[in-house]
Amino acid sequence: MRDLEQHPITPDFDVWPVIVKPAAVRSEDGALLVEWSDCSISRYHPFLLAENDPSPDVLHPLARETTLSPLDLPGDLLISSAELGPDGTVIVHWTHNHPTSRYHPGWLYGNGWFDTPHTIETTVLWTGKNQPEPPTFDGPTALNDPAVFLSWLTALRDFGVARLENLPNQDGLLMQVVERIGPIRESNFGRMYTLEIKDDPDSNAFTSDALMLHIDMPTRECPHGLQFLFCRDNTTSGGEGIYADAYRIAADLAAEEPEHFKALCEIEWTYNNRSKSTSYKAKGPVIERDFGGRVTGIRYNTWLRAPLVASLQEQGRAYRSYRAFAARAQDPTYQMKFAYRPGDLVAFDNRRTLHGRNGYDAHGGTRFIEGIYSDRDDLLSAIRSLERSFTTETTS
């Protein structure tokens, strides 16, 4: 027998604080309608509630995943009535003698349809003018204080670039920091790479030359989502990092050069790496969007771009739009430029934030920068998990 004074579990491990309480509930055309204490109204399809029923017949109590097939439910299952239980738990009665269900009010509020989507936009678009340097946090403090670590991660999510400073020159530290966020994603450059000058380089990065702004790994079906560069030592002159927010560039192109923006979203370029031992190849538009038209990624790298095999007319359209993108990427007003200081760890969204560098004098000192890749999903999971650890279930 379940304790009716307790909120039921939810079909996840998130914390759902009951900030707003349900004031009244009823069935409306077989769906659930909830009136809340803040006067808002939310609605729930019967199938949404049935498959998220927290009873052990439907939800594995340990895994918190449903065990129900869509075909286990009658196709015309409806909510016959609903009532409020003790402490605001919502009790739902069904047609077809389907067993009564109970729902956590915080989970219902967080997953209801309120006639408008619930999305919260956190992305902050920037140029070098309003954001001359990455959001920066003291490294040792961030590694000791989960709240500061979370602030670094949310800045990385929102700005697409964020920096820790004052970290010690320590073997394995970069790997430890990245693994605290999530798994490392290896590449053809290994689990971790060092930006050093190679006698026989398999990338421009392994020279002391200047690097045009670019993303890494456009040669992959899904380019790596995050990149971390840890400067352990630098006594060379030059070599400053140059970064630009390609989402800002895309937004400005959409507003000011819509023809080029459209071409950048439609024309798929192929990218291939230049290596004697590997041969990666992938294609995609410079600007990737989701079904809602929101920019979700950038695939821009001039030296890994392969010939475009298309009609001359299409090639002309492709090159004109690529030049329009490059003109903004190379425009200093879009760029932040800063030196890599020993102890700096710069993290950035590789599929949003373009990166490059000035050339440096390899004979004037030493320069030791390590790099690691991971993915955006790991960042977002780490943020949600940390936020969850700071949230408690309270009622107002």
Ligand SMILES: [Fe+2]
């Ligand atoms: Fe790079």
